[in-house]
Amino acid sequence: MTKHELRKKDGIVSPLIEQGQSPYQIITNHPELDMSVRSLYTYLDQGLFTARNIDLKRKPGFKPRKCHKTQITNRTVFEKRLFSDFSELRLSSFVEMDTVHSSRESNKTLLTFFFTKEKLFLAFLLNRCTKGAVRLIFDRLEKRMGTYEFLSVFEYILTDRGSEFGDPVALETGLDEIQRTSIYYCDPMRSGQKGGLEQAHTMLRMVLPKGTSFEFLTQWDVNLIVNHINSTPRESLNGSTPYDAALETLGKETLNAFQLKRIDPDLVNLTPKLIRFNH
Incomplete structure (x- = not known):
């Protein structure tokens, strides 16, 4: 990929990541990027974009919730x-x-x-x-x-x-x-x-x-x-x-x-x- 192509992709990807969008969301809405979600993660890992891995929204995980609500007693x-x-x-x-x-x-x-x-x-x-x-x-x-x-x-x-x-x-x-x-x-x-x-x-x-x-x-x-x-x-x-x-x-x-x-x-x-x- 040329530097020009990389800058062009960065101009699309990094601002959207800053808005909290996920790599999947960006790739889905921008097929002209012509890359897979995995490739986008790889570029982020390699520091090729202005956005960094730390900027990505966290993936949800599920743990048993501590109960802070008032529960039904009846x-x-x-x-x-x-x-x-x-x-x-x-x-x-x-x-x-x-x-x-x-x-x-x-x-x-x-x-x-x-x-x-x-x-x-x-x-x-x-x-x-x-x-x-x-x-x-x-x-x-x-x-x-x-x-x-x-x-x-x-x-x-x-x-x-x-x-x-x-x-x-x-x-x-x-x-x-x-x-x-x-x-x-x-x-x-x-x-x-x-x-x-x-x-x-x-x-x-x-x-x-x-x-x-x-x-x-x-x-x-x-x-x-x-x-x-x-x-x-x-x-x-x-x-x-x-x-x-x-x-x-x-x-x-x-x-x-x-x-x-x-x-x-x-x-x-x-x-x-x-x-x-x-x-």
């Missing part, structure tokens, strides 16, 4: 809702649900969802992490989408045992008393049972590192972060983005109800600068 909640009950359904696609907490300076919390088929990630800002606040998001989404569309999209939800999810009947019961979803719970300390959402949280934490206060966040900020995550291509989707995969299966109206937009591939930024630039 054991009757879990009747016919255990992970073993969920496994018997043998579902090919479902929705995973969790919450991500702010630093101790703020009560604000993010309610998150992950669609296992489309790899689509959603997040909604809660002023307090309570059962009522979670129910309010469900009601708001049902109003936007309509009850039957909500039921179609959120038919089965798998979540953890945080106390904010301690009233499954309230979440399952729609505005017109129609059952709009079915809630199931992971086993204790088994966050890997909803591993897709854990991976999405890893991307979220690239923009909002642990210890970040959510006090300054608005839902507009959260939507922006979500749109950048959903505009990142996935190997599991054969290079497609979650947004495009969901557009095919869920449809434009549903994505509009989620307030999602496609981000230009070269503008995708998965670093804290994404929010700093917009304030």
